[in-house]
Every structure is written in structure tokens, then in C-alpha cells.
Amino acid sequence: MxxxxxxxxxxxxxxxxxxxxxxxxxxxxxxxxxxxxxxxxxxxxxxxxxxxxxxxxxxxxxxxxxxxxxxxxxxxxxxxxxxxxxxxxxxxxxxxxxxxxxxxxxxxxxxxxxxxxxxxxxxxxxxxxxxxxxxxxxxxxxxxxxxxxxxxxxxxxxxxxxxxxxxxxxxxxxxxxxxxxxxxxxxxxxxxxxxxxxxxxxxxxxxxxxxxxxxxxxxxxxxxxxxxxxxxxxxxxxxxxxxxxxxxxxxxxxxxxxxxxxxxxxxxxxxxxxxxxDAEGATKFVTLQVTGATRRREALDVAFTVAHSPLVKTALYASDANWGRILAAVGRAPVNDFDVEKVTIDLGEVRLVEAGGRAQAYTEQAGSAVMAREEITIRIDLGRGDEGATVWTSDLSHDYVSINADYRS
Amino acid sequence: MxxxxxxxxxxxxxxxxxxxxxxxxxxxxxxxxxxxxxxxxxxxxxxxxxxxxxxxxxxxxxxxxxxxxxxxxxxxxxxxxxxxxxxxxxxxxxxxxxxxxxxxxxxxxxxxxxxxxxxxxxxxxxxxxxxxxxxxxxxxxxxxxxxxxxxxxxxxxxxxxxxxxxxxxxxxxxxxxxxxxxxxxxxxxxxxxxxxxxxxxxxxxxxxxxxxxxxxxxxxxxxxxxxxxxxxxxxxxxxxxxxxxxxxxxxxxxxxxxxxxxxxxxxxxxxxxxxxxDAEGATKFVTLQVTGATRRREALDVAFTVAHSPLVKTALYASDANWGRILAAVGRAPVNDFDVEKVTIDLGEVRLVEAGGRAQAYTEQAGSAVMAREEITIRIDLGRGDEGATVWTSDLSHDYVSINADYRS
The missing domain is CATH 3.60.70.12 (L-amino peptidase D-ALA esterase/amidase)
Known part of the structure; x- marks a missing residue:
């Protein structure tokens, strides 16, 4: 794929x-x-x-x-x-x-x-x-x-x-x-x-x-x-x-x-x-934009934590707007003194998370419409500084497992 | 599973x-x-x-x-x-x-x-x-x-x-x-x-x-x-x-x-x-024992890097003695001044890696025999100290993807 x-x-x-x-x-x-x-x-x-x-x-x-x-x-x-x-x-x-x-x-x-x-x-x-x-x-x-x-x-x-x-x-x-x-x-x-x-x-x-x-x-x-x-x-x-x-x-x-x-x-x-x-088994091309960080390294740490989360990657594969998994991944990123109240997460043009929880205006329908796309941007604003970073990743599909369980690479 | x-x-x-x-x-x-x-x-x-x-x-x-x-x-x-x-x-x-x-x-x-x-x-x-x-x-x-x-x-x-x-x-x-x-x-x-x-x-x-x-x-x-x-x-x-x-x-x-x-x-x-x-989709129970570290934290870093590698986890699922993936994961662990010459890696009772490469006595048959088991121990000796740590993990299977692509958890 x-x-x-x-x-x-x-x-x-x-x-x-x-x-x-x-x-x-x-x-x-x-x-x-x-x-x-x-x-x-x-x-x-x-x-x-x-x-x-x-x-x-x-x-x-x-x-x-x-x-x-x-x-x-x-x-x-x-x-x-x-x-x-x-x-x-x-x-x-x-x-x-x-x-x-x-x-x-x-x-x-x-x-x-x-x-x-x-x-x-x-x-x-x-x-x-x-x-x-x-x-x-x-x-x-x-x-x-x-x-x-x-x-x-x-x-x-x-x-x-x-x-x-x-x-x-x-x-x-x-x-x-x-x-x-x-x-x-x-x-x-x-x-x-x-x-x-x-x-x-x-x-x-x-x-x-x-x-x-x-x-x-x-x-x-x-x-x-x-x-x-x-x-x-x-x-x-x-x-x-x-x-x-x-x-x-x-x-x-x-x-x-x-x-x-x-x-x-x-x-x-x-x-x-x-x-x-062309990532192994990829069905999605995902852009992770992290802003509002105190340092570029911090933004990269958050972006890579989300990008490596198997739960986020399988949700992307399923086109499931499972924002709780994104939130959980952001929350475990190696960032000190995280104020979750200040974090916002957007999926395409749809706000998922604000004030420590699901955005007021969020609807499952709006989230699912974005997730159905082949190219998806997730924006995470940490609300604590002016630095940022962008990371690109793929989803985790059955084909990824097949390719790597079958191919001696 | x-x-x-x-x-x-x-x-x-x-x-x-x-x-x-x-x-x-x-x-x-x-x-x-x-x-x-x-x-x-x-x-x-x-x-x-x-x-x-x-x-x-x-x-x-x-x-x-x-x-x-x-x-x-x-x-x-x-x-x-x-x-x-x-x-x-x-x-x-x-x-x-x-x-x-x-x-x-x-x-x-x-x-x-x-x-x-x-x-x-x-x-x-x-x-x-x-x-x-x-x-x-x-x-x-x-x-x-x-x-x-x-x-x-x-x-x-x-x-x-x-x-x-x-x-x-x-x-x-x-x-x-x-x-x-x-x-x-x-x-x-x-x-x-x-x-x-x-x-x-x-x-x-x-x-x-x-x-x-x-x-x-x-x-x-x-x-x-x-x-x-x-x-x-x-x-x-x-x-x-x-x-x-x-x-x-x-x-x-x-x-x-x-x-x-x-x-x-x-x-x-x-x-x-x-x-x-009972891990989602697990078909293997894997024990990672890291020894020869300078600090327990270092041993844990190496163990978790291997434990989180999707390539190692899919090889475990496939029962493929793909020791190159284990070596690559150890090599990217966040450890400074790594001397790869001193690292040994054992799969069960079989030596995989020594002196920076595949062990002399290693045979694919011996490796595969261990990988076929349901419970597998991987021992990694870093050869640089007296500290160690043990981490337990599971493999990455088609069922893991199915469970997490189908279930809204």
C-alpha cells in the first residue's frame, strides 16, 4: 500500500x-x-x-x-x-x-x-x-x-x-x-x-x-x-x-x-x-504540527510521542476519531510542568481538545469526516511558548504487520 | 488471544x-x-x-x-x-x-x-x-x-x-x-x-x-x-x-x-x-533482561527501546529469529559511548550477537527453535557496568491491530 x-x-x-x-x-x-x-x-x-x-x-x-x-x-x-x-x-x-x-x-x-x-x-x-x-x-x-x-x-x-x-x-x-x-x-x-x-x-x-x-x-x-x-x-x-x-x-x-x-x-x-x-502498510499520510512549545526539542518530543503511539496509529488506520488516544499520548510525552488546561488539539479544521477535555463544539461526525481522509493534519498547541515542530508519519495497518512478519528485512 | x-x-x-x-x-x-x-x-x-x-x-x-x-x-x-x-x-x-x-x-x-x-x-x-x-x-x-x-x-x-x-x-x-x-x-x-x-x-x-x-x-x-x-x-x-x-x-x-x-x-x-x-493480541510472553549497564535507568532504556520496537515485536509474532532488528533497536537506545564490540545478545540459550556482529556459533536453526516458543527470554549484556533491569512485553500481531482498529477504547 x-x-x-x-x-x-x-x-x-x-x-x-x-x-x-x-x-x-x-x-x-x-x-x-x-x-x-x-x-x-x-x-x-x-x-x-x-x-x-x-x-x-x-x-x-x-x-x-x-x-x-x-x-x-x-x-x-x-x-x-x-x-x-x-x-x-x-x-x-x-x-x-x-x-x-x-x-x-x-x-x-x-x-x-x-x-x-x-x-x-x-x-x-x-x-x-x-x-x-x-x-x-x-x-x-x-x-x-x-x-x-x-x-x-x-x-x-x-x-x-x-x-x-x-x-x-x-x-x-x-x-x-x-x-x-x-x-x-x-x-x-x-x-x-x-x-x-x-x-x-x-x-x-x-x-x-x-x-x-x-x-x-x-x-x-x-x-x-x-x-x-x-x-x-x-x-x-x-x-x-x-x-x-x-x-x-x-x-x-x-x-x-x-x-x-x-x-x-x-x-x-x-x-x-x-x-x-510509501511507508510499510501505510494508508494515511499524517502531519503532526506542534506549536506553543518552549523549545523545538519539546515540540519534537510531543510530536514523536504521538507519532509512535500504536494506539494513535491503529485509530488512524481505522479512520476512528479516537481523540482520547491522542490526548493520552500528548499527556505521556516527556514534558515537564504540563498545563493540560492550556493544550488544544485540532484534527484538520475540527477542534478536538480544549480546557483539559473534549472541545465543547466537537461532534463525532465532524471528527470522523476528517479521519476518513487519506491525508490528515493533527495540530497540537501546548500553550506555553513560541517554538514548534512538524513531524510526518504513517498509520499502523494489518499490512504493516504482514510485511514485517513475513519479510526478513 | x-x-x-x-x-x-x-x-x-x-x-x-x-x-x-x-x-x-x-x-x-x-x-x-x-x-x-x-x-x-x-x-x-x-x-x-x-x-x-x-x-x-x-x-x-x-x-x-x-x-x-x-x-x-x-x-x-x-x-x-x-x-x-x-x-x-x-x-x-x-x-x-x-x-x-x-x-x-x-x-x-x-x-x-x-x-x-x-x-x-x-x-x-x-x-x-x-x-x-x-x-x-x-x-x-x-x-x-x-x-x-x-x-x-x-x-x-x-x-x-x-x-x-x-x-x-x-x-x-x-x-x-x-x-x-x-x-x-x-x-x-x-x-x-x-x-x-x-x-x-x-x-x-x-x-x-x-x-x-x-x-x-x-x-x-x-x-x-x-x-x-x-x-x-x-x-x-x-x-x-x-x-x-x-x-x-x-x-x-x-x-x-x-x-x-x-x-x-x-x-x-x-x-x-x-x-x-493477556496483552492485546499477544501470542508471546517476552522477558527482556539487560545486564552490564552502568545504571538501572540505562538498562531500562535499552530494554524499553527493544520492547517498543515494532520491528522486533512483529518478528516475535512471526517467530522469526531476526536478530538484526534486535541489534538495531539496541543500537538506537539512548545510551552514550556505546561500545558495540562489548555487547552480547542471547535468545534463550542461543548466543545471537557478539563482537559487533552475528555470533560465530549462531545458526538460524537454533535461533528459530527458541523463537517458536510461547515464552521467550532475550538477554542483552552491555558489558560496561554491573547494573541491570528486566522488562516484560508482548508481540505485535494482526490481532493487536484488529483490536485497536475496531474497538473504541
């Missing part, structure tokens, strides 16, 4: 970025499961990774290589992504396999091994089928291309339980020049990215200095991928990479920065939301 | 404590839904309540009345419990209704209104059907009795989505005297008590001074009801009451205290575990 229509955009090229996809048969035959992304010389590249302590071998190696590149004043030249196997919980062998993948690709393409960053997603704890993976690399390099087809194939090549490829693209005017931001992402379960089995790859032709690129990545991921949750489970493999090739306009003025940040945030948010629309 | 056999014990009387149950038709006709517990004069009574900020009206009033009794140097004389309606999220009307219930019972029994503590469980946000509730009180008083039948009827009279009544009883020797501890509990969803829609009532004939009774309640609840979780949702109505009538032996010496504390812990743990065995 998934919410809304699938629509992978027709993406323009990002000059200098080439993508190649192959069928390596990592888990299943005849599906795209190996992607190589080529980054031109002179680009800036920023990355952010899972905070899971058991982070996967490719995450360890990608971090190492990224640090080595930074030390040498260079950007990585290749990203190599396999699906079907997470190479996580694989110990020393896993590290060796991740390194060997980079070495082979480096050899084939004539770059240094630490110029290659590895990424994996899929089942945890199985050894990578190295023979098939390595044998697939030449075909992926052979397929390298810049256009819409290359982006779409790459979008498909990184999927696991996802039912659809996820892409977003914007064109921005920086003065009299136009820059493009393209992005692809994957993920539908084990999702509460905290920079999760979530991967995101975003590229732009804009020229952006390295430390600014890192700041932009952190800021925009914090308000997109880090604000989505399917099941509260942060994966061992999450990563999001941002590439700026520098072949297009430079982001230098404050005004250009504002335009670029805004455009990047749109791409990141669209990619993150696409993961929720 | 439920795990293991239902077995409500035949309880001896606790001298002075009488229980009466009636059918008031609060939500449905022809079921026991109203219970009155009479406490003799001279008893000590301790209570612990939900920490949900949106706590229910009866919780507010029970706290008030308990405080008023303490101030007057007296113990409450009656507990009145209805099921079918939580009287939560009901604002001022809810408070009035809870107070009116106490007043009517006080009137009928000739005690002061603040000598009566109210408890409610069931649907959140509906007004209490006061006419039916008040009309049921005389029948509940009429039915007051001390023996096994009275305890069992009360155990049945406090249930909501529970499929079985839950009771535990021990007899203890304090020197040459014998004391009894009887308890009943209810709860099967919205369960992560953090004193939840969990209620527990425990009574003993031992004589225990008030402040010691409060300490004993806090200590034993912390290692029983506060260590269970079904869905991480802390209810608005949780309460656990401990009554010591003082008609039997006095707990005075260190030795007697040790015997009594141990006995009380057994009753509390058995009642808490009974809630998990």
Missing part, C-alpha cells in the same frame, strides 16, 4: 553528475540493485549518517573515506550503493567487504580507494555476496549517464520494501543564472532517520563551499528526514549525501543562499515525505 | 477487606462492571498513580482524598471502581462525576466523602453514565464479601479488553504468624504503566506502618508494573493501591520486612506479568 499517486519527476541533468545502475542479483535476480554515482572533480560533498551505535560497515567506511578526502582537500569521486543486503551486524568481514567494494570500483575507474563511498540497504546480518556485487560493477559503470533516465533508474536501484521510486527536483534562479537540485531517496520501514534504512542522494550544479554545504545539509535534514517516522526504529544504514558540482552558479550572496536553502529544503522535504507516503 | 493458561487462584480472605461487585450496565448490559472494596478502620493504605499529564478525573479525586485522609491521620474506607468508561478527558464534568460517586457511596455507607477513592477504566472522553453508576452502588454494597468468590468477582469486575481475570496470592510466615497478600489487576492495552489503563489492588492483613507501606508500594511497583509494556502508551487512569488491614501480624523486624517485601514483590510481579500474558 501507499498513499497518493506515485510520480517520479522527469529530472533534468545536474551537469557533471552521472548515475549508472545494474542488476547484480544481490538478493533476487532481474532487479536493479546496484547503483554507482559519479561526482566530477572539483565538487563539494557533504554527508550525514545514522546515529545507531550498531552502524553498518558501509557507514563506517563511508565516514572514514569522507574524512580522508576532507584531509586531502578533495571530494569523493564515486558513491556505490547496493540494495538487498545492509552489510550491518557483519563484524570485521563486513568492513573488509565494504573496503573491497571501494577498492574494486577505484581500480575500474582510476581513482583512489578512499575516493569511493559505499552504501548498503536491505537485510541485516547476512554477508554481502561479494562475487555478485563485484561482478556487477563494470555494468554499472558502463551504464553511467546524466539524464532523466539515469536518475530514474538510480531511484529504482536503491529500493528495498519500497513500492515506488522517490525523486524530487527544483530549478532555482540565482540572479540571472539557473541551478538545479535533484534528489532520490529510499525507505519505508525501520524509519526514524536520525541521520535511517533510509538513503538520500541529492545533487546540485551550484557551487557551494564545503563548510556551507555541510551546514545546509545538516539544517535541511533536521527539518525533513529527521522529522519523519514510520516505526521509531532508526536503521543501522541511514545516510544522506549532498553533492554540489560547482559547474553552475555559485551560492555566494545572502540572497542566493536564502533561495538555495529554500529550494534544498523543498527537495529534502519532498523526498522525506515520499518515504512516509 | 493470550499466552499460557488462565488461572485465577482461589484466594483466602484478607481479614477485614470485603469486596462487592455489581452489574451497573455502564457500557454493556449483563457484565460485572462496578466494584466496591471496603477497608476496615485502622488500616494503612498507599497508592501510586499515572504520571500522564492528562490524568483522569478519578485519579485527581483519588489523590485529593488520599491526601485528605493522610492529613486527618486516617486511611480511606472504600475504593469504588467502574469499568467501561475511563472518565478521562472529561474536564470539569468528569471531576464533578467522580466526586458525586464518592459522595453517594459515602452516604450509603456512613463514612466521610473523602474516605472514598474513585477509579475508572474504559473509553476515554465519554461522560460517565451517572444514573446507572449511582443506581448500581447499593447492589455492590449488598454483595460485599471476604472470600474467594468475592475476590474473583472483583477481579472480573474491573476488566475491559482483558480476556481473563488476573489475581495473585501468597501466604507468608512472619515468625509464628501467617499473613496473606492478595492482589487483582487489569490491563491489556495502553500499557506502559508509569505510575496505566492498568489497575492493581493489593491487600494484606499484615500490620505495616504508613510510610513503610508507601515505600514498599513504590519499590515493588517499580520492579513489576513499571517494568511491563504492551505498546508504550501510558494510560490516563493507571493506579495501584496497597492496603494493609493490620488485623494480622505486624511487620516490624528486618527479617519480617525482608519476607514481606519478597512476598509482595512476587504478588506484584505475577499481577504485572498476567497483564502481559
Amino acid at each position: 501507499a498513499v497518493g499517486k506515485a510520480s517520479f519527476p522527469v529530472m533534468p541533468e545536474v551537469a557533471g553528475v552521472r548515475l549508472g545502475t545494474a542488476m547484480a542479483g544481490i538478493k533476487k535476480p532481474d532487479r536493479r540493485d546496484l547503483v554507482v554515482i559519479e561526482i566530477p572533480e572539483g565538487a563539494s560533498v557533504a554527508g550525514t549518517f545514522t546515529r545507531n551505535a550498531f552502524c553498518a560497515a558501509p557507514v563506517v567506511v563511508a565516514r572514514e573515506h569522507l574524512a580522508a578526502c576532507a584531509e586531502a582537500g578533495q571530494a569523493p569521486r564515486y558513491l556505490v550503493i547496493n540494495t538487498g543486503n545492509a552489510n550491518a551486524g557483519t563484524g570485521e568481514t563486513g568492513l573488509q567487504d565494504a573496503r573491497a567494494t571501494c577498492e574494486r570500483l577505484a581500480q575500474l575507474s582510476g581513482v583512489a580507494a578512499n575516493g569511493v563511498l559505499p552504501f548498503s540497504t536491505g537485510v541485516i546480518g547476512e554477508p554481502l555476496p561479494m562475487d555478485r556485487l563485484l561482478a556487477g560493477l563494470p555494468a554499472a559503470l558502463e551504464a553511467l549517464g546524466e539524464g532523466a533516465e539515469a536518475w530514474q533508474s538510480a531511484g529504482e536501484g536503491i529500493l528495498t520494501t519500497d513500492t515506488r521510486a522517490k525523486g524530487a527536483s527544483v530549478a532555482l534562479s540565482l540572479g540571472d543564472q539557473t541551478v538545479t537540485i535533484n534528489g532520490i531517496s529510499k525507505g519505508s520501514g525501520m524509519i526514524q532517520p536520525n541521520m535511517a534504512t533510509m538513503l538520500g542522494f541529492v545533487a546540485t550544479d551550484a557551487a557551494i563551499e564545503q563548510s556551507l554545504l555541510e551546514t545546509l545539509l545538516r539544517e535541511t535534514v533536521d527539518r525533513s528526514f529527521n522529522c519523519i517516522t514510520v516505526d521509531g526504529d532508526t536503521s543501522t544504514n541511514d545516510a544522506c549525501m549532498l553533492i554540489a558540482t560547482g559547474r553552475g552558479a555559485a551560492v555566494t550572496t545572502e540572497e542566493h543562499l536564502a533561495v538555495f536553502r529554500n529550494g534544498l529544503q523543498r527537495v529534502m522535504t519532498e523526498l522525506a515525505q515520499a518515504i512516509i507516503r | 493470550a499466552v499460557g493458561k488462565a488461572s485465577f487462584p482461589v484466594m483466602p480472605e484478607v481479614a477485614g477487606v470485603r469486596l462487592g461487585t455489581a452489574m451497573a450496565g455502564i457500557k454493556k448490559p449483563d457484565r460485572r462492571d462496578l466494584v466496591v472494596i471496603e477497608i476496615p478502620e485502622g488500616a494503612s493504605v498507599a497508592g501510586t498513580f499515572t504520571r500522564n499529564a492528562f490524568c483522569a478525573a478519578p485519579v485527581v479525586v483519588a489523590r485529593e482524598h488520599l491526601a485528605a485522609c493522610a492529613e486527618a491521620g486516617q486511611a480511606p474506607r472504600y475504593l469504588v471502581i467502574n469499568t467501561g468508561n475511563a472518565n478521562a478527558g472529561t474536564g470539569e464534568t468528569g471531576l464533578q462525576d467522580a466526586r458525586a460517586t464518592c459522595e453517594r457511596l459515602a452516604q450509603l455507607s456512613g463514612v466521610a466523602a473523602n474516605g472514598v477513592l474513585p477509579f475508572s477504566t474504559g473509553v476515554i472522553g465519554e461522560p460517565l453514565p451517572m444514573d446507572r453508576l449511582l443506581a448500581g452502588l447499593p447492589a455492590a454494597l449488598e454483595a460485599l464479601g471476604e472470600g474467594a468468590e468475592a475476590w474473583q468477582s472483583a477481579g472480573e469486575g474491573i476488566l475491559t479488553t482483558d480476556t481473563r481475570a488476573k489475581g495473585a496470592s501468597v501466604a507468608l510466615s512472619l515468625g509464628d504468624q501467617t499473613v496473606t497478600i492478595n492482589g487483582i489487576s487489569k490491563g491489556s492495552g495502553m500499557i506502559q504503566p508509569n505510575m496505566a489503563t492498568m489497575l492493581g489492588f493489593v491487600a494484606t492483613d499484615a500490620a505495616i506502618e504508613q510510610s513503610l507501606l508507601e515505600t514498599l508500594l513504590r519499590e515493588t511497583v517499580d520492579r513489576s508494573f513499571n517494568c511491563i509494556t504492551v505498546d508504550g502508551d501510558t494510560s490516563t487512569n493507571d493506579a495501584c493501591m496497597l492496603i494493609a488491614t493490620g488485623r494480622g501480624a505486624a511487620v516490624t523486624t528486618e527479617e519480617h520486612l525482608a519476607v514481606f517485601r519478597n512476598g509482595l514483590q512476587r504478588v506484584m510481579t505475577e499481577l504485572a506479568q498476567a497483564i502481559i500474558r
Whole structure:
């Protein structure tokens, strides 16, 4: 299941970025499961990774290589992504396999091994089928291309339980020049990215200095991928990479920065939301807006507490305006000195809760009409400050249980 | 569904404590839904309540009345419990209704209104059907009795989505005297008590001074009801009451205290575990033992992170030895400076994880054999300290989704 229509955009090229996809048969035959992304010389590249302590071998190696590149004043030249196997919980062998993948690709393409960053997603704890993976690399390099087809194939090549490829693209005017931001992402379960089995790859032709690129990545991921949750489970493999090739306009003025940040945030948010629309078993796309908090962290705590409540999620699945469950979840959020009298909760345009209980004007009919929709916004105002946060989540359906009880992910 | 056999014990009387149950038709006709517990004069009574900020009206009033009794140097004389309606999220009307219930019972029994503590469980946000509730009180008083039948009827009279009544009883020797501890509990969803829609009532004939009774309640609840979780949702109505009538032996010496504390812990743990065995949709009873932590709080954080992981819970339902999901959940627990190399994870007698990855000797066959069992223990050693904690939880099944998508609880 998934919410809304699938629509992978027709993406323009990002000059200098080439993508190649192959069928390596990592888990299943005849599906795209190996992607190589080529980054031109002179680009800036920023990355952010899972905070899971058991982070996967490719995450360890990608971090190492990224640090080595930074030390040498260079950007990585290749990203190599396999699906079907997470190479996580694989110990020393896993590290060796991740390194060997980079070495082979480096050899084939004539770059240094630490110029290659590895990424994996899929089942945890199985050894990578190295023979098939390595044998697939030449075909992926052979397929390298810049256009819409290359982006779409790459979008498909990184999927696991996802039912659809996820892409977003914007064109921005920086003065009299136009820059493009393209992005692809994957993920539908084990999702509460905290920079999760979530991967995101975003590229732009804009020229952006390295430390600014890192700041932009952190800021925009914090308000997109880090604000989505399917099941509260942060994966061992999450990563999001941002590439700026520098072949297009430079982001230098404050005004250009504002335009670029805004455009990047749109791409990141669209990619993150696409993961929720395609969340395992999802029948609803739910936006949780918390306002009136004293700190953004407090707003996030309340939003995630509601987003993770199995009782709220099953009520959403049932289209049951069971506001008591929302109220109970808000009430158990880790917030001190909660004044429940000041809290209001709205479901779409319908006020559910005020003054510590059910809103006077509330009717079951009005609540049910909102709950019947596929896209639902729940607004929670804590009435104690000026900070807020928005989190996106899915419902908990029979299909979620089926997918995760049947699939060894 | 439920795990293991239902077995409500035949309880001896606790001298002075009488229980009466009636059918008031609060939500449905022809079921026991109203219970009155009479406490003799001279008893000590301790209570612990939900920490949900949106706590229910009866919780507010029970706290008030308990405080008023303490101030007057007296113990409450009656507990009145209805099921079918939580009287939560009901604002001022809810408070009035809870107070009116106490007043009517006080009137009928000739005690002061603040000598009566109210408890409610069931649907959140509906007004209490006061006419039916008040009309049921005389029948509940009429039915007051001390023996096994009275305890069992009360155990049945406090249930909501529970499929079985839950009771535990021990007899203890304090020197040459014998004391009894009887308890009943209810709860099967919205369960992560953090004193939840969990209620527990425990009574003993031992004589225990008030402040010691409060300490004993806090200590034993912390290692029983506060260590269970079904869905991480802390209810608005949780309460656990401990009554010591003082008609039997006095707990005075260190030795007697040790015997009594141990006995009380057994009753509390058995009642808490009974809630998990009867958890909504449960097909597994899972014990999470975390050791090697630097603090008990750290061990609890790891245990609850695993216990709340929908991916771990669906794998348990599927009897799938998907140890990667356990590893991923441990890795995202809120623990600083995690050394994954030192972590070991055992499933029953089978080592799953060591040295940051799958244990050398592990076989899928061995893991699957343990997962096929109805009762499963997962041991997680963090390898960084001497503290530990044990948490009990259930799996996430299709029935959990059905129960909570179909039932307005």
C-alpha cells in the first residue's frame, strides 16, 4: 500500500553528475540493485549518517573515506550503493567487504580507494555476496549517464520494501543564472532517520563551499528526514549525501543562499515525505504540527510521542476519531510542568481538545469526516511558548504487520 | 488471544477487606462492571498513580482524598471502581462525576466523602453514565464479601479488553504468624504503566506502618508494573493501591520486612506479568533482561527501546529469529559511548550477537527453535557496568491491530 499517486519527476541533468545502475542479483535476480554515482572533480560533498551505535560497515567506511578526502582537500569521486543486503551486524568481514567494494570500483575507474563511498540497504546480518556485487560493477559503470533516465533508474536501484521510486527536483534562479537540485531517496520501514534504512542522494550544479554545504545539509535534514517516522526504529544504514558540482552558479550572496536553502529544503522535504507516503502498510499520510512549545526539542518530543503511539496509529488506520488516544499520548510525552488546561488539539479544521477535555463544539461526525481522509493534519498547541515542530508519519495497518512478519528485512 | 493458561487462584480472605461487585450496565448490559472494596478502620493504605499529564478525573479525586485522609491521620474506607468508561478527558464534568460517586457511596455507607477513592477504566472522553453508576452502588454494597468468590468477582469486575481475570496470592510466615497478600489487576492495552489503563489492588492483613507501606508500594511497583509494556502508551487512569488491614501480624523486624517485601514483590510481579500474558493480541510472553549497564535507568532504556520496537515485536509474532532488528533497536537506545564490540545478545540459550556482529556459533536453526516458543527470554549484556533491569512485553500481531482498529477504547 501507499498513499497518493506515485510520480517520479522527469529530472533534468545536474551537469557533471552521472548515475549508472545494474542488476547484480544481490538478493533476487532481474532487479536493479546496484547503483554507482559519479561526482566530477572539483565538487563539494557533504554527508550525514545514522546515529545507531550498531552502524553498518558501509557507514563506517563511508565516514572514514569522507574524512580522508576532507584531509586531502578533495571530494569523493564515486558513491556505490547496493540494495538487498545492509552489510550491518557483519563484524570485521563486513568492513573488509565494504573496503573491497571501494577498492574494486577505484581500480575500474582510476581513482583512489578512499575516493569511493559505499552504501548498503536491505537485510541485516547476512554477508554481502561479494562475487555478485563485484561482478556487477563494470555494468554499472558502463551504464553511467546524466539524464532523466539515469536518475530514474538510480531511484529504482536503491529500493528495498519500497513500492515506488522517490525523486524530487527544483530549478532555482540565482540572479540571472539557473541551478538545479535533484534528489532520490529510499525507505519505508525501520524509519526514524536520525541521520535511517533510509538513503538520500541529492545533487546540485551550484557551487557551494564545503563548510556551507555541510551546514545546509545538516539544517535541511533536521527539518525533513529527521522529522519523519514510520516505526521509531532508526536503521543501522541511514545516510544522506549532498553533492554540489560547482559547474553552475555559485551560492555566494545572502540572497542566493536564502533561495538555495529554500529550494534544498523543498527537495529534502519532498523526498522525506515520499518515504512516509510509501511507508510499510501505510494508508494515511499524517502531519503532526506542534506549536506553543518552549523549545523545538519539546515540540519534537510531543510530536514523536504521538507519532509512535500504536494506539494513535491503529485509530488512524481505522479512520476512528479516537481523540482520547491522542490526548493520552500528548499527556505521556516527556514534558515537564504540563498545563493540560492550556493544550488544544485540532484534527484538520475540527477542534478536538480544549480546557483539559473534549472541545465543547466537537461532534463525532465532524471528527470522523476528517479521519476518513487519506491525508490528515493533527495540530497540537501546548500553550506555553513560541517554538514548534512538524513531524510526518504513517498509520499502523494489518499490512504493516504482514510485511514485517513475513519479510526478513 | 493470550499466552499460557488462565488461572485465577482461589484466594483466602484478607481479614477485614470485603469486596462487592455489581452489574451497573455502564457500557454493556449483563457484565460485572462496578466494584466496591471496603477497608476496615485502622488500616494503612498507599497508592501510586499515572504520571500522564492528562490524568483522569478519578485519579485527581483519588489523590485529593488520599491526601485528605493522610492529613486527618486516617486511611480511606472504600475504593469504588467502574469499568467501561475511563472518565478521562472529561474536564470539569468528569471531576464533578467522580466526586458525586464518592459522595453517594459515602452516604450509603456512613463514612466521610473523602474516605472514598474513585477509579475508572474504559473509553476515554465519554461522560460517565451517572444514573446507572449511582443506581448500581447499593447492589455492590449488598454483595460485599471476604472470600474467594468475592475476590474473583472483583477481579472480573474491573476488566475491559482483558480476556481473563488476573489475581495473585501468597501466604507468608512472619515468625509464628501467617499473613496473606492478595492482589487483582487489569490491563491489556495502553500499557506502559508509569505510575496505566492498568489497575492493581493489593491487600494484606499484615500490620505495616504508613510510610513503610508507601515505600514498599513504590519499590515493588517499580520492579513489576513499571517494568511491563504492551505498546508504550501510558494510560490516563493507571493506579495501584496497597492496603494493609493490620488485623494480622505486624511487620516490624528486618527479617519480617525482608519476607514481606519478597512476598509482595512476587504478588506484584505475577499481577504485572498476567497483564502481559493477556496483552492485546499477544501470542508471546517476552522477558527482556539487560545486564552490564552502568545504571538501572540505562538498562531500562535499552530494554524499553527493544520492547517498543515494532520491528522486533512483529518478528516475535512471526517467530522469526531476526536478530538484526534486535541489534538495531539496541543500537538506537539512548545510551552514550556505546561500545558495540562489548555487547552480547542471547535468545534463550542461543548466543545471537557478539563482537559487533552475528555470533560465530549462531545458526538460524537454533535461533528459530527458541523463537517458536510461547515464552521467550532475550538477554542483552552491555558489558560496561554491573547494573541491570528486566522488562516484560508482548508481540505485535494482526490481532493487536484488529483490536485497536475496531474497538473504541
